[in-house]
Every structure is written in structure tokens, then in C-alpha cells.
Amino acid sequence: MGDPSNGSALSFFSDKSAKIFVAGHRGLVGSAIVRKLRHLGFTNLVLRTHLELDLTRQNDVESFFATEKPRFVILAAAKVGGIHANNTYPADFISINLQIQTNVIDSSYRHGVSKLLFLGSSCIYPKFAPQPIPEDALLTGPLEPTNEWYAVAKIAGIKMCQAYRIQYNWDAISGMPTNLYGPNDNFHPENSHVLPALMRRFHKAKVKGAKEVVVWGTGSPLREFLHVDDLADAVVFMMESYSGLGHMNVGSGKEVSIKELAELVKDVVGFEGKLVWDTSKPDGTPRKLMDSSKLAALGWTPKISLRDGLVDTYKWYLQHVEQ
Numbered sequence: 283m284g285d286p287s288n289g290s291a292l293s294f295f296s297d298k299s300a301k302i303f304v305a306g307h308r309g310l311v312g313s314a315i316v317r318k319l320r321h322l323g324f325t326n327l328v329l330r331t332h333l334e335l336d337l338t339r340q341n342d343v344e345s346f347f348a349t350e351k352p353r354f355v356i357l358a359a360a361k362v363g364g365i366h367a368n369n370t371y372p373a374d375f376i377s378i379n380l381q382i383q384t385n386v387i388d389s390s391y392r393h394g395v396s397k398l399l400f401l402g403s404s405c406i407y408p409k410f411a412p413q414p415i416p417e418d419a420l421l422t423g424p425l426e427p428t429n430e431w432y433a434v435a436k437i438a439g440i441k442m443c444q445a446y447r448i449q450y451n452w453d454a455i456s457g458m459p460t461n462l463y464g465p466n467d468n469f470h471p472e473n474s475h476v477l478p479a480l481m482r483r484f485h486k487a488k489v490k491g492a493k494e495v496v497v498w499g500t501g502s503p504l505r506e507f508l509h510v511d512d513l514a515d516a517v518v519f520m521m522e523s524y525s526g527l528g529h530m531n532v533g534s535g536k537e538v539s540i541k542e543l544a545e546l547v548k549d550v551v552g553f554e555g556k557l558v559w560d561t562s563k564p565d566g567t568p569r570k571l572m573d574s575s576k577l578a579a580l581g582w583t584p585k586i587s588l589r590d591g592l593v594d595t596y597k598w599y600l601q602h603v604e605q
């Protein structure tokens with residue numbers, strides 16, 4: 283067995299015709315990764331919609347890998363949602379995510395994929411982790427109850443990548459993004475994350491001339507937001523420059539309270555009424571700022587400010603969702 287923390291000998295950027303399977307290519311993250319890869323000149327992307335290939339079906343995933351034999355895999359397919367969806371559908375969040383990631387990671391290894399990147403989330407860390415949260419805070423305390431089912435699946439994904447690296451010396455890495463937003467986000471009124479939910483609610487209220495908008499919780503929780511184009515940049519950076527046992531945090535390093543976020547979204551959208559706080563809704567984890575210094579030390583930093591990212595996302599929303 284080789285040293286599991288060794289760097290990969292294979293350069294991701296050296297062959298732009300290498301076959302890459304981006305799982306979940308129509309989602310927020312997958313679509314940004316596809317945009318980035320195409321922009322960089324990659325020409326051989328293998329893409330399947332959920333309908334064409336249900337990644338929870340082990341036999342179908344096996345046949346797909348046996349036929350397509352991709353060289354690289356970026357796993358951005360998952361059951362994803364905000365605090366309400368996570369809290370309401372715990373069985374879906376644990377079972378669908380365990381199935382997708384187990385099928386894709388195992389088939390990738392057995393069908394000769396050279397390198398795989400698995401995406402987790404900042405919710406893997408304990409509810410009261412030290413701030414900013416270093417990678418080694420994993421499994422040091424109890425999880426936030428609103429998303430523990432999803433978090434347990436994501437932790438299993440990290441551990442599966444580590445186990446395959448240790449046992450088979452296989453190049454599987456994991457990235458843990460903070461809260462993301464951008465084009466192709468999910469704008470569902472209840473099941474989405476806070477940023478798209480508020481953008482939609484403020485927009486509808488502005489159009490209707492409503493006097494107030496309801497925002498969930500107390501407004502005091504702190505969150506770190508990263509534009510999905512920055513995340514896609516980090517993903518290709520890690521495919522090229524990182525190969526190791528440990529998972530890697532990917533954040534912006536900047537946090538805002540939900541109240542500050544709501545004021546910012548309200549301003550970008552141009553809603554002029556007032557905010558009303560529905561404190562019967564859960565706040566979730568009080569704070570989850572990640573320590574992304576490990577990735578920064580390798581040479582990656584984010585570029586898009588929250589205000590610029592919001593302006594860009596609202597433009598996209600008006601062109602694609604409100605049409």
C-alpha cells in the first residue's frame with residue numbers, strides 16, 4: 283500500500299479531452315462545475331439527468347460506469363435542502379444520500395476512475411464546534427439536530443473516500459463547502475435554503491406591493507455564504523492540486539447574521555416594506571464559519587463578494603425563474 287497522503291501523479295488539467303462524469307449537472311453546484319470545465323476547455327463531459335440515471339439504483343450505476351469508464355468523477359448529486367426540508371424529511375436525507383454516494387464512490391473505484399471528488403457540507407461539524415471550524419473538529423461533538431441525518435450521510439461519504447484511499451491507495455478526495463448560492467439554485471418557498479427563499483419572497487412582495495415579509499427564526503444565527511462560481515473554481519483547483527486523506531473546507535471566510543443577510547437581499551431586490559420575524563421556525567446551528575486556511579495555503583481564495591453575488595443571482599432569477 284502506498285502512502286495515502288501522497289499527491290496524485292496525474293494532472294487533471296493536462297488532458298482536456300479526459301472523460302469527466304459530473305454527477306448532478308443540472309443542480310446549483312453541478313451546473314457551475316460544468317460551466318467552469320467548459321470555460322477551461324474540457325471537451326468530454328459525461329452528463330446524466332436524474333431521469334436518465336437514478337444514482338440510488340446500484341445496478342444502473344454499475345452498468346453506467348462499466349460502459350462509460352470516465353477518468354474523473356465529481357460527485358455533486360445529492361438530496362439537498364434548507365433547514366425545513368432537512369427537518370421534515372430525515373429518512374430521505376439519510377437514505378438517498380447514503381445510496382447515491384455509496385453507489386458512485388464504489389463503482390468509480392471498481393471501474394478504474396483515476397480521481398473522484400466528493401462534496402459534503404459544513405453541517406458535518408458539531409453544533410458547538412470552535413469557530414472558525416477547522417477540519418479536525420469533525421466527530422468531536424453532537425450534531426445540529428435539524429440536519430443530523432444529512433450530516434451523518436455526508437460524514438459517511440468522507441469516511442468512505444478515506445477508507446478507499448487507505449485500503450486501495452485510490453485518489454478520492456472530499457470538499458466541504460459552506461452555504462452556497464447562485465444561478466440554478468432551488469427557489470422553493472419552503473424547502474430551499476435561506477438566500478434563495480428570501481430573494482423569492484422579497485421579489486413577490488415587491489411585485490404585489492406588500493407591506494411586510496416574514497423571515498424565519500430570530501435573525502441572530504450567523505452564516506458564511508460562498509458564490510457557487512467560486513466553489514466551482516475551488517473544485518477544479520482541488521482536482522488539480524490536492525490529493526490527501528483529509529477533507530478540505532471551502533468557505534468565503536466572511537459571515538453575516540441572518541438579519542444582515544435579510545437586509546442585504548431586501549436592498550438588492552428593492553423591497554421597501556418591513557421584516558417580521560417568525561420565531562416559531564428553527565434557527566438551526568448558531569454559527570458555522572469554517573476555517574478554510576488549509577485550502578488557502580495551497581493557493582486558492584474566493585473572489586466574489588456577497589453583494590456582487592446577490593446582484594448577479596437576482597439578475598439570473600429575473601431572467602430564468604420569473605419568466
Ligand SMILES: NC(=O)C1=CN([C@@H]2O[C@H](COP(=O)(O)OP(=O)(O)OC[C@H]3O[C@@H](n4cnc5c(N)ncnc54)[C@H](OP(=O)(O)O)[C@@H]3O)[C@@H](O)[C@H]2O)C=CC1
Nearest residue numbers: 306308309310311332336337358359360362403459461462
Ligand atoms: N446548496 C448548498 O448550499 C450546498 C450544497 N452542498 C453540496 O453540494 C452538492 C450539490 O448540491 P446542490 O447543487 O445545491 O443541490 P441541487 O439540489 O441543486 O442539485 C442536486 C443534483 O443532484 C441530482 N440528483 C438528486 N438525486 C439524484 C438521483 N437519485 N439520481 C441522480 N441524480 C440525482 C439532481 O438531479 P434532478 O434535478 O434531476 O433531481 C440535481 O442535479 C451536494 O452534495 C450538497 O451537499 C454543500 C454545501 C452547501
Ligand SMILES: C[C@H]1O[C@H](OP(=O)(O)OP(=O)(O)OC[C@H]2O[C@@H](n3cnc4c(=O)[nH]c(N)nc43)[C@H](O)[C@@H]2O)[C@@H](O)[C@@H](O)C1=O
Nearest residue numbers: 364365368403405429474475476479497498499564565566
Ligand atoms: C447548507 C446547509 O443548509 C442547511 O442549514 P442552514 O444553514 O441552517 O440552512 P438554511 O439556509 O435553510 O437556514 C439558515 C438560517 O436562515 C433562517 N431563515 C430565515 N428565513 C428563512 C427562509 O425563508 N428559508 C430558510 N430555509 N431559512 C430561513 C433559518 O431559520 C436559519 O436560521 C442544512 O440543513 C444543510 O442542508 C446544510 O448543509
